[in-house]
Amino acid sequence: MLHEPAAKAEKDAASDWKAKLGIKLFWLYCLIYMGFVGIAVYATETMKTPVLAGANLAIIYGLALIIFAITLGLIYNHLCTKKEDELSAEDGGSK
Amino acid sequence: MNYIANPIAIAIFLTFVGFVLGMSFFFARKAKSAEGYFAAGGNIHWFVNGVAFAGDYLSAASFLGICGLIATQGYDGFLYSIGYLAGWIVALFVVAEPMKRLGKYTFTDALDAKFNSKSIQLMAAISTLAVSIFYLIPQMVGAGVLVTPLLGLPHWMGVCMVGAIVITIVATAGMTSTTYVQFLKGGLLIIFSTVITIMVLNRGFSTETRPETFNPKTIEASSVTAAATVEYHGQNFVKVVEDGVANWWIVQEDGILLEAQSKTETAAGETLYNGAPKEDNKFKSVGHITKLPDGQTETGKVGFFKYFSTIQGSEIVRYPKSKVAKFDDSGDHVKVFVPEVTSGEELMIPGQKFKIKTSIGKLNFISLMLALFLGTASLPHILIRYYTVPSQRDARKSTIVAISGIGFFYVLTLFIGFGAMTLGVIDVESGNMSAPLLAKAFGIFLFSTISAIAFATVLGTVSGLIVATSGAIAHDLMDNYMGIKMNDKQKVMAGKTAAFAVGIIAIVLGISFKGMNVAFLVGWAFAVAASANLPSIIMLLFWKKTTAKGIAFSIGVGMVAALLIILTSPSMYGQYGLDPATALHKLDNPGIISIPLSFITLVVVSLMTQKDNEGLDFEV
Numbered sequence: 001m002l003h004e005p006a007a008k009a010e011k012d013a014a015s016d017w018k019a020k021l022g023i024k025l026f027w028l029y030c031l032i033y034m035g036f037v038g039i040a041v042y043a044t045e046t047m048k049t050p051v052l053a054g055a056n057l058a059i060i061y062g063l064a065l066i067i068f069a070i071t072l073g074l075i076y077n078h079l080c081t082k083k084e085d086e087l088s089a090e091d092g093g094s095k
Numbered sequence: 096m097n098y099i100a101n102p103i104a105i106a107i108f109l110t111f112v113g114f115v116l117g118m119s120f121f122f123a124r125k126a127k128s129a130e131g132y133f134a135a136g137g138n139i140h141w142f143v144n145g146v147a148f149a150g151d152y153l154s155a156a157s158f159l160g161i162c163g164l165i166a167t168q169g170y171d172g173f174l175y176s177i178g179y180l181a182g183w184i185v186a187l188f189v190v191a192e193p194m195k196r197l198g199k200y201t202f203t204d205a206l207d208a209k210f211n212s213k214s215i216q217l218m219a220a221i222s223t224l225a226v227s228i229f230y231l232i233p234q235m236v237g238a239g240v241l242v243t244p245l246l247g248l249p250h251w252m253g254v255c256m257v258g259a260i261v262i263t264i265v266a267t268a269g270m271t272s273t274t275y276v277q278f279l280k281g282g283l284l285i286i287f288s289t290v291i292t293i294m295v296l297n298r299g300f301s302t303e304t305r306p307e308t309f310n311p312k313t314i315e316a317s318s319v320t321a322a323a324t325v326e327y328h329g330q331n332f333v334k335v336v337e338d339g340v341a342n343w344w345i346v347q348e349d350g351i352l353l354e355a356q357s358k359t360e361t362a363a364g365e366t367l368y369n370g371a372p373k374e375d376n377k378f379k380s381v382g383h384i385t386k387l388p389d390g391q392t393e394t395g396k397v398g399f400f401k402y403f404s405t406i407q408g409s410e411i412v413r414y415p416k417s418k419v420a421k422f423d424d425s426g427d428h429v430k431v432f433v434p435e436v437t438s439g440e441e442l443m444i445p446g447q448k449f450k451i452k453t454s455i456g457k458l459n460f461i462s463l464m465l466a467l468f469l470g471t472a473s474l475p476h477i478l479i480r481y482y483t484v485p486s487q488r489d490a491r492k493s494t495i496v497a498i499s500g501i502g503f504f505y506v507l508t509l510f511i512g513f514g515a516m517t518l519g520v521i522d523v524e525s526g527n528m529s530a531p532l533l534a535k536a537f538g539i540f541l542f543s544t545i546s547a548i549a550f551a552t553v554l555g556t557v558s559g560l561i562v563a564t565s566g567a568i569a570h571d572l573m574d575n576y577m578g579i580k581m582n583d584k585q586k587v588m589a590g591k592t593a594a595f596a597v598g599i600i601a602i603v604l605g606i607s608f609k610g611m612n613v614a615f616l617v618g619w620a621f622a623v624a625a626s627a628n629l630p631s632i633i634m635l636l637f638w639k640k641t642t643a644k645g646i647a648f649s650i651g652v653g654m655v656a657a658l659l660i661i662l663t664s665p666s667m668y669g670q671y672g673l674d675p676a677t678a679l680h681k682l683d684n685p686g687i688i689s690i691p692l693s694f695i696t697l698v699v700v701s702l703m704t705q706k707d708n709e710g711l712d713f714e715v
Binding site: 015018019022023025026029030033036037040041042044045047048050052053054055056058059062063065066067069070072073074076077080081084 | 170173174176177180181183184185187188189191192193400401403404407440443444445446451452457460461464468488491492494495498499502505506509
């Protein structure tokens with residue numbers, strides 16, 4: 001009762017598609033995140049290299065990880081919403 | 096530092112807190128049912144929920160802790176910003192959709208949906224309690240940190256104030272008021288942090304020290320008479336008495352003495368700052384630039400990228416905790432704060448806090464980044480906010496709003512942290528206060544407003560955590576595990592009683608952990624969450640052979656391993672008053688051991704108990 005979802009578990013034909021997309025995007029981000037951790041640990045001095053307007057790789061890579069997370073979130077939301085609309089339109093049309 | 100309460104600051108602060116409490120009582124009327132109390136009735140707009148999400152997440156750890164770590168350790172603090180945000184990727188892409196597919200929204204309920212196992216219910220509830228309490232500690236420490244400069248009150252009083260207010264809020268209104276408090280303060284925190292950032296950029300950099308900042312003098316050693324000399328770790332210190340006030344100086348090369356700040360606890364029980372009582376205001380904030388690029392003494396206004404390149408080309412004086420000299424002088428316990436000149440180039444890459452040139456430093460670093468990445472999706476108080484909107488689409492949209500707001504704020508932490516470092520507003524005793532003290536450098540209005548918002552941040556986060564914890568006790572433990580049958584009203588009453596008990600525990604822990612960096616403490620909460628909860632969530636969703644016993648053991652082993660590593664770590668030894676070098680091991684962040692251990696336990700136990708799954712017909 002207390003943990004009953006307020007967001008109702010409505011029928012969702014796109015759920016498998018969304019889960020697969022989520023996993024793909026997760027691995028993409030994970031690779032870039034691991035790249036950051038790898039450089040920081042094993043090639044720390046490389047982080048000093050200026051890469052954009054005098055700012056070093058550490059700053060730019062760190063900021064890029066934040067901006068990339070937001071961008072991926074927006075892309076994911078856009079694609080999921082589009083797929084949900086498509087499937088619900090198909091569903092509606094077939095009735 | 097001596098903090099003197101300002102009447103304007105107090106007035107702004109009290110108005111804000113009063114408003115928050117008023118809002119809480121107003122929404123109390125909407126929380127008569129259990130769903131209203133724990134899930135805000137599911138009627139929150141997705142944008143409001145998204146900003147509240149950000150408000151929940153931008154806790155004391157972010158505003159006080161991360162900014163404080165950047166201010167004292169440079170880029171290493173920003174690693175927390177990166178890791179905290181990256182964690183949302185796991186939450187949004189890996190956990191959220193499959194959990195929704197299950198029609199379940201909490202860790203415990205999702206696990207229960209397949210197995211309906213008593214051992215899972217018990218372990219999941221205990222892990223929710225452990226994670227929430229670990230997360231509560233830094234929030235309460237943050238509360239104490241805030242009231243000290245704002246109201247001139249001691250740390251413990253701030254902790255008690257937050258405890259009392261939050262118990263009132265939670266016991267009154269539950270999730271609805273928590274959501275609106277988080278919405279308000281999440282939005283305001285982002286707005287005012289932007290204002291501080293703009294002011295930092297407009298001010299630029301200068302090698303001239305502010306009058307309020309400690310600017311050490313140098314004298315010839317031969318010109319003074321030493322009252323005492325002490326050697327500590329190869330560094331010599333001289334006590335000089337001037338006008339009856341004893342001060343410590345650091346012996347430099349060529350017979351020069353450098354003035355130092357010191358804290359002395361006398362044998363008579365008195366605490367002296369720079370040889371005088373705190374009220375004499377001799378003890379000042381620290382941090383200044385000694386060299387700017389191209390021999391400049393002042394830059395004037397700087398742009399976004401220019402800000403970073405300027406720091407990279409500068410030299411900055413810091414007072415790291417690791418450099419504090421501690422010794423006894425005629426029965427007095429003395430701490431001398433020793434400066435370190437660090438090149439901006441070194442401050443702008445990882446390595447000041449995490450000694451990544453050593454093997455253990457590398458391990459600590461990887462361990463932290465792993466725990467931050469995997470921790471968010473396992474935090475109980477973050478997951479419950481997912482259910483406060485009317486539909487799945489709204490839940491997703493509110494998450495995007497949250498990620499955007501949080502990400503934007505984390506970019507600002509760089510400017511706030513380095514701003515505090517270069518403007519010399521840091522309290523050498525606690526870096527946690529750096530962000531509010533930076534605001535103070537720009538005026539009392541900004542300072543009191545941002546402090547009030549930060550205080551509300553603590554109120555909101557603590558409220559959310561206590562709701563999650565009381566839910567774990569009332570619903571998972573009492574209702575599900577113990578099978579105590581309660582009606583709606585009794586469940587809310589049980590939740591509120593649990594909230595009161597957890598609030599008291601939080602107060603005690605908040606006082607005990609004074610002085611530890613709050614972002615670092617939150618890193619531990621993430622590690623415990625990722626170790627105890629994430630392997631079960633992932634394996635339940637993606638491995639069909641997972642069994643109930645596998646999950647229960649995995650939660651137990653992950654949680655206990657993480658807790659044991661933390662409790663025997665060098666940082667905790669320091670907290671116990673022991674020498675960190677004598678700790679049982681050198682690992683401060685447990686994730687790299689406890690997370691894989693939890694996964695392995697789940698796989699091994701599940702493979703050994705495959706018979707249990709016979710007859711289970713459940714598709715995830």
